[in-house]
Amino acid sequence: MEFDELQQIWDTQNNKPLFAINERALHNRILSKMRKARHITNTSELLLIIVNLGVGCFILGVNLYKQHSSMFLYGMAAWMFATFLYSLVSRIRRIKGDRRFDRSMHGDLNHAISVATYQVRLSQAMRWNILPIGILSLLSIWESGKSVWIGGAILILFALAFYGGLWENNIYKARKRELETLKEKLETKD
Amino acid sequence: MTEKEQLNILEDWLGQYKGLIFKIVRAYAAADHDDLFQEIIIQIWHSIPAFRQESSATTWLYRISLNTAIKWTRRERKHYQAETLENVQHILEENRIQPDERLVWLYEEIHKLDEIDRSITLLLLEGFSYKEMAVILGITESNVGVKINRIKKQLIAKSKNYEHHGIR
Numbered sequence: 588m589e590f591d592e593l594q595q596i597w598d599t600q601n602n603k604p605l606f607a608i609n610e611r612a613l614h615n616r617i618l619s620k621m622r623k624a625r626h627i628t629n630t631s632e633l634l635l636i637i638v639n640l641g642v643g644c645f646i647l648g649v650n651l652y653k654q655h656s657s658m659f660l661y662g663m664a665a666w667m668f669a670t671f672l673y674s675l676v677s678r679i680r681r682i683k684g685d686r687r688f689d690r691s692m693h694g695d696l697n698h699a700i701s702v703a704t705y706q707v708r709l710s711q712a713m714r715w716n717i718l719p720i721g722i723l724s725l726l727s728i729w730e731s732g733k734s735v736w737i738g739g740a741i742l743i744l745f746a747l748a749f750y751g752g753l754w755e756n757n758i759y760k761a762r763k764r765e766l767e768t769l770k771e772k773l774e775t776k777d
Numbered sequence: 778m779t780e781k782e783q784l785n786i787l788e789d790w791l792g793q794y795k796g797l798i799f800k801i802v803r804a805y806a807a808a809d810h811d812d813l814f815q816e817i818i819i820q821i822w823h824s825i826p827a828f829r830q831e832s833s834a835t836t837w838l839y840r841i842s843l844n845t846a847i848k849w850t851r852r853e854r855k856h857y858q859a860e861t862l863e864n865v866q867h868i869l870e871e872n873r874i875q876p877d878e879r880l881v882w883l884y885e886e887i888h889k890l891d892e893i894d895r896s897i898t899l900l901l902l903e904g905f906s907y908k909e910m911a912v913i914l915g916i917t918e919s920n921v922g923v924k925i926n927r928i929k930k931q932l933i934a935k936s937k938n939y940e941h942h943g944i945r
Contacts, residue, residue: 588936590929596879597902606799606810606869608791692896693915695844765851772893773916 628681628706635674635713643667659727666719673712681705696770703763710759714752721745783825790821794838797903801839802869804887804899805846811868813849820845832912839900840913847892886935890928897924898932
């Protein structure tokens, strides 16, 4: 067959729709999907912003009202406020950046890569963020003279979170690599 | 733009161009047509406020639908059967018209291509010009030309096998 014939075969379906739409079901599903359409990045950003601001305020408040306030806890509150600001600024920059991309397939892939890069960077930053928070928590436990067992349990908890962060980061990295491969495929002159 | 206006445009587009979406759904989704169809409709719905009539509605719908189908294919590979009971209420019902055997073969061949080549093949078969395809895909016309050349050769060779030996 020549290509024109293939095109004729393709055109035979124009007068015979392949499917019929159940409109009521479609409407229901669109509404339910719209409600679920909160993106992972959006949720994790908001969570980071709220948790860091909330916990930072809590630690600062508790420390201010304590008879013997701890320098380490002040340090931790300051660190959490800094993380809150970083997350907020990153979110604003990401949302502004979303408007840079055109609606072509290439533009859409670039957009998806930019979101994936952002997710990799954010998850990496949050993973390393566990270290100063962990160290400051352990120092404040040591300062308050609490049991070694509590310190040990907290150390294990932070170690697990650090390991979990690596796993999450690898998922985002793999997703980014896939998108880059797809983009290369589109750009390659074969 | 109000939500009502947005829904009116969606209904209008769906009435006029559903055939276009069906073709993409059939080319990209081997089984779960419903899920891809919904995903495309949702993305089209989201895109309506950004539609500035600089391009035709068909070009716009192809852009959105193909981009969505490519993303869906990658996601679907990983989360196959992620949705279960939710799919009980089917949205698309296949028409019971005797399918043209050659068309079934053509869809099978399109399905064997990777996501990017599949998009190019659909646009080619729909009769888009190189220039329009370059805009939809976001690559140069010469790159489109090179890819089309290869795809055409590939499809023609396979069609000869099909014609002479019925090989699929």
